[in-house]
Amino acid sequence: MKKKLNYVFMMFIFVFFLTEKSSLYGQNETAISPPNRTAKMAYQLAFKAYKKNLYFTSASYMKLFLMQDGEVSVGAAKLLDAILVNTNIFPFLDIPFSVLAGVNYSKNISFVIAKKYFFKRDYPNAIVYLRKIGPRSKYFLSAQHHLAGLYQMIGEKEQSDHFISECLKHASKRRKTKQDIIEEKAEYIFDSCQSMRARHWYKFGSNDNAEAAFKKVPLNSYVFPQTLFESSWSYYLKNDFQRAIGKNITFQSPILEDYFIPESELVKTLSYLELCLYEDAIGVMRFFDKETKSKVNDFMKEFNLRSGADYPFAKLFTDKSQRLKLGDNFFNRQLNVIWTRPGFQTIKYYLQRINNEKELIARVGTPYDRKAFALAYRDFLEFFNDFVKIKFVKMAKSIIKINNIFSEIELDVYSSIKYQLYDEKAKVQKKVDEPEKFYVKNIKRDTRQYYWNFHGEFWADELGSYIPYLDSRCSDKNIYMRAIKNFEK
Numbered sequence: 001m002k003k004k005l006n007y008v009f010m011m012f013i014f015v016f017f018l019t020e021k022s023s024l025y026g027q028n029e030t031a032i033s034p035p036n037r038t039a040k041m042a043y044q045l046a047f048k049a050y051k052k053n054l055y056f057t058s059a060s061y062m063k064l065f066l067m068q069d070g071e072v073s074v075g076a077a078k079l080l081d082a083i084l085v086n087t088n089i090f091p092f093l094d095i096p097f098s099v100l101a102g103v104n105y106s107k108n109i110s111f112v113i114a115k116k117y118f119f120k121r122d123y124p125n126a127i128v129y130l131r132k133i134g135p136r137s138k139y140f141l142s143a144q145h146h147l148a149g150l151y152q153m154i155g156e157k158e159q160s161d162h163f164i165s166e167c168l169k170h171a172s173k174r175r176k177t178k179q180d181i182i183e184e185k186a187e188y189i190f191d192s193c194q195s196m197r198a199r200h201w202y203k204f205g206s207n208d209n210a211e212a213a214f215k216k217v218p219l220n221s222y223v224f225p226q227t228l229f230e231s232s233w234s235y236y237l238k239n240d241f242q243r244a245i246g247k248n249i250t251f252q253s254p255i256l257e258d259y260f261i262p263e264s265e266l267v268k269t270l271s272y273l274e275l276c277l278y279e280d281a282i283g284v285m286r287f288f289d290k291e292t293k294s295k296v297n298d299f300m301k302e303f304n305l306r307s308g309a310d311y312p313f314a315k316l317f318t319d320k321s322q323r324l325k326l327g328d329n330f331f332n333r334q335l336n337v338i339w340t341r342p343g344f345q346t347i348k349y350y351l352q353r354i355n356n357e358k359e360l361i362a363r364v365g366t367p368y369d370r371k372a373f374a375l376a377y378r379d380f381l382e383f384f385n386d387f388v389k390i391k392f393v394k395m396a397k398s399i400i401k402i403n404n405i406f407s408e409i410e411l412d413v414y415s416s417i418k419y420q421l422y423d424e425k426a427k428v429q430k431k432v433d434e435p436e437k438f439y440v441k442n443i444k445r446d447t448r449q450y451y452w453n454f455h456g457e458f459w460a461d462e463l464g465s466y467i468p469y470l471d472s473r474c475s476d477k478n479i480y481m482r483a484i485k486n487f488e489k
Contacts, residue, residue, distance in 0.1 A: 039068035043076060045368070050083060052364055056354050056380070059083050059091035060372035066099055077105035084108045085138050088350050089115055090383050091376055111139035114146070123150050141170050145189045148196050157204050164200060167193035188342040191221040198227065198234075207234045222342055225251070225259045232267045241271040246467040262292070262395075262402040269409060276474040278413055285406040293403040296396050305393050313388035314351065314381050338391060347384055354380055 046061035062083055065076065072080070080103070084092070089112045092100070097116065103109045114129035127150055133143040148163040171190035198213035214231040217224055232247035248264040250256060265288050272281035303311045316322045317339060323332065338344055354377060361373050 039065050039070055042068070043079075045372070046083070047079060049365075049369055049372070050079065052360075054357060054361055054365060054369060054373065055083055055086035056091060056357050056376040057361060057365065057369050057373040059087050060376045063092065063095060066095060066103065072103045072105065074105045077103065077109075080106055081108045081138075084112070086353075088346070090350065090380050093119075093383065094379065107134065107137040108139055111137065111143060114143070118146065118150075123154060126150060141167075141174055141186065141189055144170055145193060148193055152196060152200060152203065155203075157200075160196075160200055164193050164196050168197070185342050185346065188222050191217055191223045195223050195227045195230070199230065202230070202234055207238050210234045225256060226261070229261045229264045229267070232264065236267055236271055236274075239274070241274050242467050242470050244268075244271045245470070249468065260292075262288075262398045266402055266405060269406065273409070273413070275470055275472045277470065281413060282410065285410055288406060289403060292399055296399050299392075300396055303389070303392060305389065305396060310382070310385050311389060312381075312385060314384045317348070317388075318351070338388075347387065351380070351384065 042061045042065040046058045046065060049055075049058035049061060058079075062080055066072070066080075085108070092112050093116055095112075097113060100109055100113050100116075110129045110132040114126045114133075117123070117126035117129065127147065130143045130147050130150070133140055137143070144163055144167040148160060148167045151159040151163055168190060171186050171193060175186035175190055194213065194216050198210045198217075201207070201209035201213060211231060211234055214227050214234070217227045221227075228247055228250060232244045235241075235247065236244040245268050248268045251259055251261070251264060265284055269281045269284045272278075272284065300306050303313075317335065323335070339348070357373065358377065361369055365373065
């Protein structure tokens with residue numbers, strides 16, 4: 001609220017001192033509603049800035065106009081829609097819901113409102129506004145995509161199925177046209193909705209259909225790494241543990257080695273345990289703790305993830321000298337990975353546009369245009385930095401969560417091996433001896449399943465097809481005796 005009041009105050013100050021000379025705006029300017037001086041001048045400035053291709057500057061003026069609590073005319077709504085097409089929703093996310101909801105005639109404003117609710121995790125209200133977006137809106141396809149995902153999240157089977165079909169239908173049409181893929185993202189949305197179809201079957205109890213749908217996602221798709229991991233859960237539930245392990249080992253191939261999905265290590269571990277390959281399971285957990293979890297604290301400290309402080313991620317992504325300071329570490333590689341994702345590609349696209357406008361405004365902008373642009377630029381960078389920080393916080397929390405699960409599993413493994421060993425001894429001795437104390441030490445067995453190096457020739461079209469040959473050892477009578485030798489002191 002304080003930020004909103006400061007914004008309005010600053011905008012009001014520099015608009016107040018503008019003259020009302022007719023030569024500035026032209027003789028044919030017509031009055032707009034509401035008939036107050038600040039709103040009229042803000043609208044006129046927004047229109048003039050837009051005509052000079054100063055879209056983010058125009059957005060700042062339009063925000064001031066919207067904050068005047070008046071009715072937005074048809075003409076003003078058309079200008080607002082045109083600005084949204086050129087700036088995306090970023091400049092308008094800090095406007096209160098009540099103001100945005102009062103805008104009539106706009107084809108695109110409902111998407112801004114829906115995204116605000118989405119970021120607040122108020123999914124029912126997000127759905128309400130997404131359903132208001134018609135086919136004539138630039139954001140119609142994105143709205144179908146969001147609706148498919150949201151209905152799936154809240155467990156509405158029929159609506160989920162309907163909007164997945166709608167998403168695939170409209171994305172298929174748009175990706176066949178020569179649309180700007182950065183703006184329309186039709187290819188990504190089609191593949192994403194295809195993966196949603198697989199998740200739909202998985203969530204509502206059909207693993208066979210889920211597997212068939214996962215296989216339809218192309219290997220060169222943005223969503224392939226995520227669907228590769230998700231499909232492993234489907235195989236795990238079918239007790240096809242070898243394939244579940246193989247899907248996740250694929251992430252160690254050269255082309256995917258920088259992708260990291262913490263939960264994929266959990267699927268591998270659980271699969272090894274189901275096969276009674278205890279050494280392999282412990283190996284995954286130890287490797288995870290050493291190579292990943294131990295780095296999280298340093299990472300969180302480096303990027304101020306535990307505090308409310310901001311980190312200049314926008315500069316980090318665009319300034320090579322800043323990246324070099326991080327070195328070739330795990331999280332620097334993660335920056336490269338997330339930078340290629342569609343959401344970040346969209347932000348990158350508009351970051352380039354706002355930087356281009358920064359150069360343009362230096363040549364053709366008025367002093368007031370420069371002030372308006374400065375506000376838009378600051379807001380955009382704040383959104384960019386917050387968005388990246390949220391993604392990294394989510395990743396760090398996921399790593400910590402998986403590591404905590406591993407700690408519990410590891411204790412269970414040791415306890416299970418120990419007590420199963422007692423049972424084996426009891427069968428032989430006809431009695432249960434006093435429990436001995438066993439201590440964990442380094443694993444001696446050189447298990448290769450969890451750090452497969454993909455030596456030799458590698459074919460990209462084989463991604464996801466690797467299946468390790470692993471026999472279950474659960475029927476081995478001496479399994480516990482042999483396993484305990486790796487753990488006892």
